[in-house]
Amino acid sequence: MFETQIIMPDSQEAVENICRKLWMDNFSDTPGYINYYFNNRWHKSITFLSDNVSMLHLNPYHIKINRKETTLYYIVGVCTFKEYRKRGYMDTMLKKALVFMYNKKLPFTYLMPASEKIYKPYGFTGIYPVSTCDMDIPDIKREIHGSTNIIYSMLETSQKEALYYYTENKLSQNFSCYADHNVAYFEELDKEMAACNGNIVTFWEKDSLQCLGYIVYMCEDFPEIAESVFEEKIQMDILQYFHKKNYYKIKLYETYFWNIPDCPEPKNYLMARITDLKTFIQGLYSERRCEMWLVIEDKYISGNNGKWHIIIDKKSSSCQWCSGEENNKWERCTIEELGRKYLPYYRYYLNELV
Secondary structure (H helix, E strand, C coil): CCCEEEECHHHCHHHHHHHHHHHHHHCCCCHHHHHHHHHCHHHHCEEEEECCCEEEEEEEEEEEECCEEEEEEEEEEEEECHHHCCCCHHHHHHHHHHHHHHHCCCCEEEECCCCHHHHHHHCCEEEEEECCEEEEHHHHHHHCCCCCCEEEEECCHHHHHHHHHHHHHHHHHHCCEEECCCHHHHHHHHHHHHHCCCEEEEEEECCCCCEEEEEEEEECCCEEEEEEEECHHHHHHHHHHHHHCCCCEEEECCCCCCCCCCCCCCEEEEEEEECCHHHHHHCCCCCCCEEEEEEEECCCCHHHCEEEEEEECCCCCEEEEECCCCCCCCEEEEHHHHHHHHHHHCCEECCCCC
16 A cells, blocks of 8 residues: 655645655656756645655646636646656556545546546546647748837836736636736746746837737747737737847747637547536536436546536536435436536636646
8 A cells, every 4th residue: 555645835845855866757847847846846846756756736826717726737747767667656656646635625626638548537637728830930921021110128127017917818718727827926927937938028009008918938958838918910020029139949839819720630638537526517607508417427426426416507606416326317427428528618828838
């Protein structure tokens, strides 16, 4: 039987060295990025550590779901020393993490899978389909005619509040589930991009100083744009920014605000899993009233099991546990099947790396 510790942020010092070693042995991040992660992001994480040979991190994010703020955990850093793999360590930790989040009454959790087939047996389903795209700068060089009325700069302290209001307005109009891009979020993101030899670049109208968008990019051999939120009219100004820096290629991790002909077919960037069924259903809404009588089976979170009377409506939704015998109005459903049907209801914008 494995011994799994659940280490809260205020108790991490004793396990930092082994967690760093696990990360370095399993992931190809640069020393600078590893230092960023363990000196910054990790200090807010909840760490699951089994026998000092396997770990999993729950990284909290303030998420807006239908304009209401909640905390969700992003599962990262799932790894095991090579010589201890295929012994059930990940299985044990993931099950414990799911129950931990259920006990906190969190609606769902999400992760970026190394392979979807690893996580499907645990009830995870694909969400957030995105198109990734490589753009060759020489091919578009002739078309670059940026506006003379647009200025850009690296993110400055004085810009962060205006950038927050711009981003909140833009994301709330287009998505129903996204990280709250408040001032603290941008400050943390700025540190992360610096660790990746990248930047946050903001774009403004020259005369009015009205915010027109931003891009977030990493750079090793060439820029890789992790997130870009902007007005369509400045797309050429963004390309011009990279052209002036003598980059010949850029990679887009997501293309929602880009106008790109023949963009590749989108693929799921993340996977998600319902953790607390009742909280999850209460967060849904639908223009058309839906009523269900379901017998839910969840192999890993026993509290989700049983008979549930579910109503999803445009004003409020409810999920009530029921006792008594089954009859012909009840329909059997696994938590995986329910997740596949209702997790894609949200319009996601979740581009965080860790």
